[in-house]
Amino acid sequence: MILYTNKWMKSVAKELVKDVVCVEMNDPKFPEYLKEAKAIFGLGLKADKAFLDAAPNLKVIALTSVGYDGCDLNLIKERGIVLTNTPHVLNETTADLAFGLLMATARRIPEAQEWMKSGNWKGGVTEEIFGTDIHGKRLGLIGLGGIGQAIAKRAHFGFDMTISYHTRTKKNHLPFPATHMGLDELLKTSDFVMVILPLSSETKGLIGKRELELMKKDAILINAARGPIVDEAALYEALKNKEIRAAGLDVFEVEPLPMTSPLFELKNVVLTPHIGSATDATRVGMVRVAAENLLAALRHETPKNQVLK
Numbered sequence: 001m002i003l004y005t006n007k008w009m010k011s012v013a014k015e016l017v018k019d020v021v022c023v024e025m026n027d028p029k030f031p032e033y034l035k036e037a038k039a040i041f042g043l044g045l046k047a048d049k050a051f052l053d054a055a056p057n058l059k060v061i062a063l064t065s066v067g068y069d070g071c072d073l074n075l076i077k078e079r080g081i082v083l084t085n086t087p088h089v090l091n092e093t094t095a096d097l098a099f100g101l102l103m104a105t106a107r108r109i110p111e112a113q114e115w116m117k118s119g120n121w122k123g124g125v126t127e128e129i130f131g132t133d134i135h136g137k138r139l140g141l142i143g144l145g146g147i148g149q150a151i152a153k154r155a156h157f158g159f160d161m162t163i164s165y166h167t168r169t170k171k172n173h174l175p176f177p178a179t180h181m182g183l184d185e186l187l188k189t190s191d192f193v194m195v196i197l198p199l200s201s202e203t204k205g206l207i208g209k210r211e212l213e214l215m216k217k218d219a220i221l222i223n224a225a226r227g228p229i230v231d232e233a234a235l236y237e238a239l240k241n242k243e244i245r246a247a248g249l250d251v252f253e254v255e256p257l258p259m260t261s262p263l264f265e266l267k268n269v270v271l272t273p274h275i276g277s278a279t280d281a282t283r284v285g286m287v288r289v290a291a292e293n294l295l296a297a298l299r300h301e302t303p304k305n306q307v308l309k
Helices: 006-018 030-036 049-053 073-078 091-106 109-117 144-157 182-187 211-214 232-240 282-299
Strands: 003-005 020-022 041-042 060-063 082-084 138-142 164-166 192-195 219-224 246-249 270-271
Touching: 003 006, 006 020, 006 282, 041 282, 049 073, 060 282, 082 282, 091 109, 091 144, 091 192, 091 219, 091 246, 091 270, 138 144, 138 182, 144 164, 164 182, 182 211, 211 232, 232 246
Parallel strands: 003 020, 003 041, 041 060, 060 082, 138 164, 138 192, 192 219, 219 246, 246 270
Antiparallel strands: none
């Protein structure tokens, strides 16, 4: 049995994979299907010990995502399960969203809309709703993989921005000029700081109170990677006390973001519900890549996007 966990794309799944059962993880029958499943694919899979123990026949996990931080890699490898993901196909779409957050925070677009809805636009616009320029500013990228490079292209070629980046090793032969920096230097010198790297034990809590204090007072932070990379409580305090200008967040430490989160109280933060890859075309593309990975593994071939070698 092959399981697909997202009914909203079941027509595509059934087109690509024969004998697939489409059932969402909150369906009461899901545990019964999981127990028999030989392979599973879909969005939002958290393959931890409890999940794996409930799936004794599982041979393939095909994630419909780039990140695999919710998976117990050691246990998956120990049990001989093939794990795959879907890189590349969502790079441009996620870059669009990340840059959209940058623009929305810099020009205060959600605030301006609410200002209008409240009947405040009675004549000219005063500095109470002024934003900040994007063109010609410095963008600091923490991480420079496929998505990061797609963002950098938009920034450099579209907005004449200066690009700095922080990675463990310097990148060679980039299609745009960029300066490799230590993290502290990047935080001190960037007008916009964008987090766009995977979650790991090394990156969890990477941006905390100390790092936020290093940023310029008028700097903007964007996180379109994983929520736990940024200390949410420290960020809230920095935004509330105007230690940085604003933030744009598509990811959070707890998802869905609880309605009790103090972030909802702030005007200088733009929040979106983890929609980096959420367009029709990209999600279909992700399902197709995941299905190709899954079928290759079932044929005892090496999938194109195998996570564990």
